Amino acid sequence: CSRKNTRKAALHPLWQSPLTIPGGTRQSPINIQWRDSVYDPFLKPLKISYDPTTCLHIWNNGYSFLVEFDDSADRSTIVGGPLENKYRLKQFHFHWGAINDWGSEHTVDSKFYPAELHLVHWNAVEYPSFEEAVMEGNGLAVIGVFLKLGARHEGLQTLVDALPAVRHKDTVIEFDDFDPSCLIPSCPDYWTYAGSLTTPPLTESVTWIIKKKPIEVDEDQLEAFRTLLFTSDGEEERRMVDNFRPLQPLMNRTVRSSFR
Ligand SMILES: NS(=O)(=O)c1ccc(C(=O)NCc2ccccc2F)cc1
Numbered sequence: 001c002s003r004k005n006t007r008k009a010a011l012h013p014l015w016q017s018p019l020t021i022p023g024g025t026r027q028s029p030i031n032i033q034w035r036d037s038v039y040d041p042f043l044k045p046l047k048i049s050y051d052p053t054t055c056l057h058i059w060n061n062g063y064s065f066l067v068e069f070d071d072s073a074d075r076s077t078i079v080g081g082p083l084e085n086k087y088r089l090k091q092f093h094f095h096w097g098a099i100n101d102w103g104s105e106h107t108v109d110s111k112f113y114p115a116e117l118h119l120v121h122w123n124a125v126e127y128p129s130f131e132e133a134v135m136e137g138n139g140l141a142v143i144g145v146f147l148k149l150g151a152r153h154e155g156l157q158t159l160v161d162a163l164p165a166v167r168h169k170d171t172v173i174e175f176d177d178f179d180p181s182c183l184i185p186s187c188p189d190y191w192t193y194a195g196s197l198t199t200p201p202l203t204e205s206v207t208w209i210i211k212k213k214p215i216e217v218d219e220d221q222l223e224a225f226r227t228l229l230f231t232s233d234g235e236e237e238r239r240m241v242d243n244f245r246p247l248q249p250l251m252n253r254t255v256r257s258s259f260r
């Protein structure tokens, strides 16, 4: 008798769940082929207004380290760009590699950066909470910023100095008075496309805004990310590296650019 095909969907150790969403048509991350992106003259400049006193804490959630913000009012918001509403900053986090040859989630002309910053915002005009917004096609807006190896980034250093305190999964420390706009390049150019969360539940609710210019960080700062652990205190240590999702098919999508 023929062997039943018992192959399961690709399981990635990090996500312990199928890597592909059945029926997913707008999954993230993707490769951004610069020459295939379409300049859209109607795209507005992105307006970023963050209040550093909304910064609450840093925690290691076992996927990445997150800096979370008080999103109970419109105090740290973005508006404009491709967005039709004002979106509130909830958290930012990073994805990085074990070595500098890879680590970002998005690629540009198939090139990886060593790390990628995600600033996560939700549409508080149309939805009552982040949890509801995550389920809606226009619920979230994530700004992606590439990190490249270069000069030390003074703004990032305040974050790096706090990482030893959140080395293990589910550790948290208070962190206040931080303005994440210091991590966003001043160059206004970005690409934008309709996508998804890159970790479970992978919901197709994200308007991605990917900055064209990277920020520069130095080797010691990237190495500091790699000292974090996926594992809790007392478990066998597993270094938190390569916490990026594989590239997903573009399918029927166009990447627009805000620049010629
Ligand atoms: N890498 S990314 O695409 O920027 C990304 C951003 C946010 C989340 C998140 O909030 N997950 C937890 C979560 C909490 C509550 C409800 C739904 C959720 F996904 C996941 C991935």
Ligand SMILES: [Zn+2]
Binding pocket: 093, 094, 095, 118, 198
């Ligand atoms: Zn992310």
